[in-house]
Amino acid sequence: MEAAMKLARQYFVEKSQPRRTRFIARRESYHGATLGSLAMGGHAARRAIYEPLLLDNISHVSPCNAYRMRDDEDEVRYVARLIRELEEEFEAVGSDTVCAFVAEPVVGAALGCVPPVRGYFEAIRAVCDRYGALLILDEVMCGMGRTGSLHAWQDPLVGVVPDIQTLGKGLGGGYAPVAAVLVGERVVNVLENGTGAFSHGQTYQGHPLSCAAALEVQRVIRDERLVQNVAVLELYLERLLREQVAPLPYVGDVRGRGFFWGVCEDITCLNWYLLLIWSRSSSSRTRRPRSQFRLSEGLRWVSMS
Numbered sequence: 001m002e003a004a005m006k007l008a009r010q011y012f013v014e015k016s017q018p019r020r021t022r023f024i025a026r027r028e029s030y031h032g033a034t035l036g037s038l039a040m041g042g043h044a045a046r047r048a049i050y051e052p053l054l055l056d057n058i059s060h061v062s063p064c065n066a067y068r069m070r071d072d073e074d075e076v077r078y079v080a081r082l083i084r085e086l087e088e089e090f091e092a093v094g095s096d097t098v099c100a101f102v103a104e105p106v107v108g109a110a111l112g113c114v115p116p117v118r119g120y121f122e123a124i125r126a127v128c129d130r131y132g133a134l135l136i137l138d139e140v141m142c143g144m145g146r147t148g149s150l151h152a153w154q155d156p157l158v159g160v161v162p163d164i165q166t167l168g169k170g171l172g173g174g175y176a177p178v179a180a181v182l183v184g185e186r187v188v189n190v191l192e193n194g195t196g197a198f199s200h201g202q203t204y205q206g207h208p209l210s211c212a213a214a215l216e217v218q219r220v221i222r223d224e225r226l227v228q229n230v231a232v233l234e235l236y237l238e239r240l241l242r243e244q245v246a247p248l249p250y251v252g253d254v255r256g257r258g259f260f261w262g263v264c265e266d267i268t269c270l271n272w273y274l275l276l277i278w279s280r281s282s283s284s285r286t287r288r289p290r291s292q293f294r295l296s297e298g299l300r301w302v303s304m305s
């Protein structure tokens with residue numbers, strides 16, 4: 001994420017817009033643990049003790065979470081409210097000072113696999129374009145096939161192309177520590193016609209072992225048609241979740257895409273992230289303590305801090 005932030009900043013410096021130093025991100029998001037990416041994230045608990053150390057050029061607006069829509073709103077009104085909030089934030093901080101808007105297209109562990117409402121990212125893209133800011137999508141958690149398309153932004157529900165995109169977990173399939181930043185033509189062209197180099201580097205960047213592992217993982221994903229498989233099985237998984245998990249007494253919301261689903265507990269609204277599903281429970285509608293739903297029944301609940 002910090003590479004993406006630096007790239008966005010360099011892009012504007014090379015475009016002779018050095019006033020652009022700010023970022024707008026969303027509450028209840030997570031973009032990493034190092035100070036810059038922690039500052040970008042809106043995860044209150046993870047930020048708490050480090051607040052005095054965090055960057056002050058980042059502000060946060062509301063996430064897009066259909067479960068939090070007001071009773072008097074439909075999706076169109078909800079999106080309009082969120083977009084108004086974003087526009088107000090651009091105006092408040094100075095629209096010509098913003099490098100980029102940053103978001104997870106499908107929010108990961110910070111909010112519990114929350115996909116956007118239809119039309120949200122298209123409206124976000126339009127706001128960014130109007131104010132001349134970049135759109136950075138963080139697909140470290142949701143990308144590389146997990147949501148049923150190789151990139152989460154390829155899902156029609158997202159439906160926009162980012163200027164910069166981050167990748168991580170699914171890139172190496174857990175076999176190698178590897179992450180990447182994908183850069184759109186618009187940004188590449190400016191750098192190519194300017195200094196010709198991204199002013200950034202790390203000891204292990206482009207590490208051959210990690211790159212080889214990532215390449216092999218991508219070959220397997222392609223050759224075994226894993227992304228297509230997710231898109232097909234998603235329907236089955238969603239049906240099971242809606243039939244067997246959604247009606248449980250403590251469940252407020254079940255949401256997700258592909259193989260990336262979350263369950264929001266009602267009342268306290270803690271998010272529970274459903275990691276593994278092998279559902280064979282026929283009696284899951286009965287009232288039992290959550291602790292009894294275990295791997296033996298195909299469900300594993302992991303509390304998100």
Ligand SMILES: Cc1ncc(COP(=O)(O)O)c(C=O)c1O
Binds near residue numbers: 030033108109139141
């Ligand atoms: C959406 C998202 N962005 C960024 C990160 C940070 O990745 P890393 O821990 O590799 O820096 C994570 C980690 O969980 C994540 O879920």
